[in-house]
Amino acid sequence: NAGVMQNPRHLVRRRGQEARLRCSPMKGHSHVYWYRQLPEEGLKFMVYLQKENIIDESGMPKERFSAEFPKEGPSILRIQQVVRGDSAAYFCASSPPGTGPSDTQYFGPGTRLTVL
Amino acid sequence: SQQGEEDPQALSIQEGENATMNCSYKTSINNLQWYRQNSGRGLVHLILIRSNEREKHSGRLRVTLDTSKKSSSLLITASRAADTASYFCATAGNTPLVFGKGTRLSVIA
Numbered sequence: 001n002a003g004v005m006q007n008p009r010h011l012v013r014r015r016g017q018e019a020r021l022r023c024s025p026m027k028g029h030s031h032v033y034w035y036r037q038l039p040e041e042g043l044k045f046m047v048y049l050q051k052e053n054i055i056d057e058s059g060m061p062k063e064r065f066s067a068e069f070p071k072e073g074p075s076i077l078r079i080q081q082v083v084r085g086d087s088a089a090y091f092c093a094s095s096p097p098g099t100g101p102s103d104t105q106y107f108g109p110g111t112r113l114t115v116l
Numbered sequence: 117s118q119q120g121e122e123d124p125q126a127l128s129i130q131e132g133e134n135a136t137m138n139c140s141y142k143t144s145i146n147n148l149q150w151y152r153q154n155s156g157r158g159l160v161h162l163i164l165i166r167s168n169e170r171e172k173h174s175g176r177l178r179v180t181l182d183t184s185k186k187s188s189s190l191l192i193t194a195s196r197a198a199d200t201a202s203y204f205c206a207t208a209g210n211t212p213l214v215f216g217k218g219t220r221l222s223v224i225a
Contacts, residue, residue: 004158006158033212033213035215040217041217042204042215042216042217042218043159043204043206043213043215044215045211045212045213045214048212056212058211058212059212091158091159093159101208101211101212101213102146102147102208102209102212102213103164103208104149104161104164105161105213106161107151107158107159107160107161108158109157109158110157110158
């Protein structure tokens with residue numbers, strides 16, 4: 001049973017480009033969470049999605065960042081016009097139906113974004 | 117903020133010794149969770165303790181929770197080199213999980 005999958009694992013972008021990060025939750029999971037981790041820091045919550053719905057985006061920057069979790073396919077975290085400060089590790093987590101953001105989450109390996 | 121803060125920031129011990137990490141937080145919680153992160157990898161869930169529980173065990177792990185002091189501790193007994201990792205506490209209340217900055221544990225063989 002495959003765990004949470006994220007790709008790419010490493011992504012390099014130049015300032016002003018767009019970054020697209022993908023997350024496939026564990027099989028049977030319907031909730032997806034995105035987090036950002038800066039070096040030597042803990043994870044910071046960004047957004048919580050269920051299929052076709054954004055439930056909580058209180059941690060998302062107001063501009064340039066968006067997330068979706070379509071009916072079919074992976075969840076996408078999109079960062080437009082990247083800046084150096086966006087360089088970080090982005091982690092996706094998932095949880096099964098009937099759970100919520102305060103329950104156990106299962107994490108992917110992360111995408112390390114470097115903005116040149 | 118209900119952010120958990122781990123203490124110490126870094127801990128280095130010899131294989132076979134016990135490792136204790138502490139977590140303090142500021143607001144009321146529903147549960148508190150501990151996660152492990154190996155270098156360059158994602159987080160792995162270790163244990164969840166609910167606000168009405170005081171102690172929980174899982175293998176070589178022992179977690180305590182004192183809601184009156186708003187603190188938790190994670191004890192790893194008989195440590196192994198493979199336990200080398202960063203350990204994070206995460207608090208769960210009416211908001212999504214809030215993680216602390218972690219304790220970096222090094223177990224020297």
